[in-house]
Amino acid sequence: MEWAWLIPIFSFAAAPLIVLFGKFLPGKGSWLSILAIGGGFVMFWVVLNSWLAANAATSGCFTSENTGMLTCDYERSWFNAGLVGEIGSVSLHWGILVDPLTIAMLGLVTFVALMVQIYSLAYMHGDPRFGWYFAVHSLFAAAMLTLVLADNFLLLYVAWELVGICSYLLIGFWHERPQAREAAKKAFIVTRIGDVGLLIGILLIWRDVGSFSMLDAFEAVRTGAMSEGVTTAAALLLFLGAMGKSAQVPFHVWLPDAMEGPTPVSALIHAATMVVAGVFLVARVFPLFEAYDADPLIVVAIVGLVTALGAATIALVATDLKRILAYSTISHLGLMMLSLGAFGYTAAIFHLMAHGFSKALLFLGAGSVLHSTEFQETGEMGGLRKVMPLTAIVFSIGALSLGGIPILAGFWSKDEILVAVADHRNVTFIVLTLFTALLSALYMARAMFLVFYGPLKDQNNQVHDAPAAMAVPMAILGVLALGFGLISFNWPGSYAGIGTFVFFEHAEAFHFEIWIGVLSIVMSVAAFYVAHLIYVRKSISLDSVRARNAGILKVIENKYYFDEVYQWTIDRLVLVFSRFIAYFDRAIINDIMVNGPADVTRKFGIALRVHVTGHVYSYTLAMALGSIGLGIFVWLRVV
Amino acid sequence: MIDLVWFQLLSAVLFVIGLYGVMARRSAVLIIMSIELMLNAVNINLIAAASHMEGVGRFSNFDGQLIAIFIITVAAAEVGLALAIILRMFRNRSTVNVDEINLMKW
Numbered sequence: 001m002e003w004a005w006l007i008p009i010f011s012f013a014a015a016p017l018i019v020l021f022g023k024f025l026p027g028k029g030s031w032l033s034i035l036a037i038g039g040g041f042v043m044f045w046v047v048l049n050s051w052l053a054a055n056a057a058t059s060g061c062f063t064s065e066n067t068g069m070l071t072c073d074y075e076r077s078w079f080n081a082g083l084v085g086e087i088g089s090v091s092l093h094w095g096i097l098v099d100p101l102t103i104a105m106l107g108l109v110t111f112v113a114l115m116v117q118i119y120s121l122a123y124m125h126g127d128p129r130f131g132w133y134f135a136v137h138s139l140f141a142a143a144m145l146t147l148v149l150a151d152n153f154l155l156l157y158v159a160w161e162l163v164g165i166c167s168y169l170l171i172g173f174w175h176e177r178p179q180a181r182e183a184a185k186k187a188f189i190v191t192r193i194g195d196v197g198l199l200i201g202i203l204l205i206w207r208d209v210g211s212f213s214m215l216d217a218f219e220a221v222r223t224g225a226m227s228e229g230v231t232t233a234a235a236l237l238l239f240l241g242a243m244g245k246s247a248q249v250p251f252h253v254w255l256p257d258a259m260e261g262p263t264p265v266s267a268l269i270h271a272a273t274m275v276v277a278g279v280f281l282v283a284r285v286f287p288l289f290e291a292y293d294a295d296p297l298i299v300v301a302i303v304g305l306v307t308a309l310g311a312a313t314i315a316l317v318a319t320d321l322k323r324i325l326a327y328s329t330i331s332h333l334g335l336m337m338l339s340l341g342a343f344g345y346t347a348a349i350f351h352l353m354a355h356g357f358s359k360a361l362l363f364l365g366a367g368s369v370l371h372s373t374e375f376q377e378t379g380e381m382g383g384l385r386k387v388m389p390l391t392a393i394v395f396s397i398g399a400l401s402l403g404g405i406p407i408l409a410g411f412w413s414k415d416e417i418l419v420a421v422a423d424h425r426n427v428t429f430i431v432l433t434l435f436t437a438l439l440s441a442l443y444m445a446r447a448m449f450l451v452f453y454g455p456l457k458d459q460n461n462q463v464h465d466a467p468a469a470m471a472v473p474m475a476i477l478g479v480l481a482l483g484f485g486l487i488s489f490n491w492p493g494s495y496a497g498i499g500t501f502v503f504f505e506h507a508e509a510f511h512f513e514i515w516i517g518v519l520s521i522v523m524s525v526a527a528f529y530v531a532h533l534i535y536v537r538k539s540i541s542l543d544s545v546r547a548r549n550a551g552i553l554k555v556i557e558n559k560y561y562f563d564e565v566y567q568w569t570i571d572r573l574v575l576v577f578s579r580f581i582a583y584f585d586r587a588i589i590n591d592i593m594v595n596g597p598a599d600v601t602r603k604f605g606i607a608l609r610v611h612v613t614g615h616v617y618s619y620t621l622a623m624a625l626g627s628i629g630l631g632i633f634v635w636l637r638v639v
Numbered sequence: 640m641i642d643l644v645w646f647q648l649l650s651a652v653l654f655v656i657g658l659y660g661v662m663a664r665r666s667a668v669l670i671i672m673s674i675e676l677m678l679n680a681v682n683i684n685l686i687a688a689a690s691h692m693e694g695v696g697r698f699s700n701f702d703g704q705l706i707a708i709f710i711i712t713v714a715a716a717e718v719g720l721a722l723a724i725i726l727r728m729f730r731n732r733s734t735v736n737v738d739e740i741n742l743m744k745w
Contacts, residue, residue, distance in 0.1 A: 614741040616670065617662040624658055 011142035022131035097151035122469035140166035194244020201237030246278025263367030272356035301341025307334030344420025351413035365395030383456030412485035445531030646687030653680035
């Protein structure tokens with residue numbers, strides 16, 4: 001287990017190798033990247049097995065006070081600032097923390113990254129920057145794995161920024177297109193705003209705890225060394241970082257634009273891994289949120305609910321296939337946050353994984369469609385199941401899974417969230433969450449029917465199904481999306497369900513409340529049926545509904561005017577202020593403070609140079625007069 | 640013996656003529672000649688003073704002569720150097736007019 005750090009190291013090593021030697025290698029070094037992440041996936045199983053075999057006596061391991069689960073921490077000294085042992089000296093470590101949460105994330109990240117990279121072999125084939133794509137992919141995987149393994153806030157922050165820059169590079173991968181450049185900048189800047197909160201939160205914890213180690217921070221919270229005010233403030237500031245990364249309202253605006261990147265990138269980074277880093281962060285530092293009456297969790301729950309509901313409504317009216325999926329991702333990230341905010345720790349992580357597999361599958365399916373039709377608008381598609389049956393099947397599995405149809409992965413995890421919300425939050429929350437679940441089923445059904453069902457358009461007659469390198473990862477992910485829910489149950493033998501593996505405070509068996517379960521099944525099935533009537537049979541027309549709610553529809557279609565408000569703020573406030581600062585810099589700093597002394601010196605010189613005439617006689621005269629004057633002076637003194 | 644004051648008067652006249660030459664002449668060669676005139680005015684002064692002041696106080700005849708010879712030596716060296724500079728100046732600028740030699744001026 002102490003070798004778990006090898007998992008990111010493989011990919012960290014692959015990235016520069018591909019950049020430096022990629023062009024001399026067959027396949028531009030793409031296989032290096034796949035080999036590295038494959039090695040990481042193998043290492044994940046090794047780590048999982050050794051964790052299962054370990055006990056509290058194993059070196060580096062102990063039973064966590066928070067979860068009662070075996071937690072292993074391996075750290076090395078990084079560097080010391082100041083003299084060791086003296087007051088004011090700082091000793092920094094880096095290390096890895098292996099606990100069930102980490103292991104679950106390791107499995108998700110290595111597996112999805114492996115699938116997406118294999119898929120990319122075919123998807124990105126022939127791209128002029130094929131090698132660079134895989135290099136950045138490797139770097140991203142390495143950073144993400146470091147992020148989930150980090151045992152201290154400093155290392156986490158480094159990895160956090162590293163995934164941010166990889167996301168920037170991959171969104172702007174086709175940087176010849178201006179929209180891609182703009183989207184990349186937007187994603188980076190918007191998440192950076194949240195990251196400032198994260199950094200302040202980390203420093204706040206460091207001030208009180210005197211260490212960046214997460215375990216020290218949890219210990220300080222438990223013993224009361226960190227006061228209630230500081231803990232709450234730190235938790236909320238960390239949550240700010242999580243909101244930026246996980247695209248929570250009001251920081252969600254970057255994620256739909258991030259769809260400018262290649263589709264496999266959207267599948268890996270903007271659906272399954274990087275965007276869930278925020279959820280992971282909240283789960284990782286849950287003791288901070290949960291200490292002292294758990295006040296920050298109310299904020300988490302409200303932000304999650306608003307995000308989930310708002311994004312779901314936009315997903316319902318969006319027409320661009322990738323944007324539908326993007327808003328669906330935002331909505332589901334909101335659900336995960338809501339679940340954490342409702343003490344549904346297990347449910348959130350379970351949904352994170354189920355959603356990760358399903359949404360990666362959906363994006364890969366969408367990528368397959370875009371790859372062969374070259375369209376992104378759902379209006380240009382329709383009936384594609386006749387020409388690309390495999391893609392249609394896997395996409396439908398993903399859609400049904402996220403739509404919450406029973407026995408698929410998404411159903412079980414969503415139900416867990418509903419139960420958690422029903423148990424811990426009031427009736428408004430559960431009603432709105434159920435409504436979100438209904439919307440979620442509706443927009444997934446809409447996307448699925450619009451793209452794959454109904455009549456086939458003539459322009460798509462020549463479309464072909466995905467090649468093998470794309471089909472195989474999709475099929476594997478399809479099987480997972482289908483069967484992943486099974487890990488939630490108590491199985492004969494030693495495995496007792498995910499609730500006994502990833503949990504906080506006390507293990508829970510999978511619980512299934514009849515009324516919620518029945519309600520959600522009825523809603524999901526009804527949603528799919530209604531969507532079928534609307535989009536395939538066309539026996540229900542939406543025109544009258546649209547006409548009656550034209551006002552609301554306009555607001556939703558304009559994404560609640562978030563982008564417009566931000567643009568207005570930037571144009572009218574930020575840029576005006578910036579111009580003032582620029583003027584101040586030019587007029588005061590530059591003209592007066594810097595050029596001022598130079599000007600004075602020059603003018604003084606001009607005034608002084610008059611006496612340097614360049615005529616020998618004037619110098620001689622001055623010399624003679626000076627000598628005479630000096631002589632008279634001395635003579636007067638002597639006499 | 641002629642009174643010392645006549646020598647001093649001659650010396651002063653020569654010196655002022657030299658000074659005037661340095662200030663009024665534009666040709667570098669003539670300026671050099673004027674400087675020679677000033678130097679020799681000083682020499683006359685020194686020699687005359689030396690022959691008149693022998694035995695007065697701690698002065699000796701020898702002091703004034705020594706300094707005069709020293710000045711002649713230095714003047715010879717100075718003229719050699721100055722004429723070399725003027726020669727180069729003429730080669731480069733085709734003039735020895737000091738008013739036109741103003742490259743170093745602002």
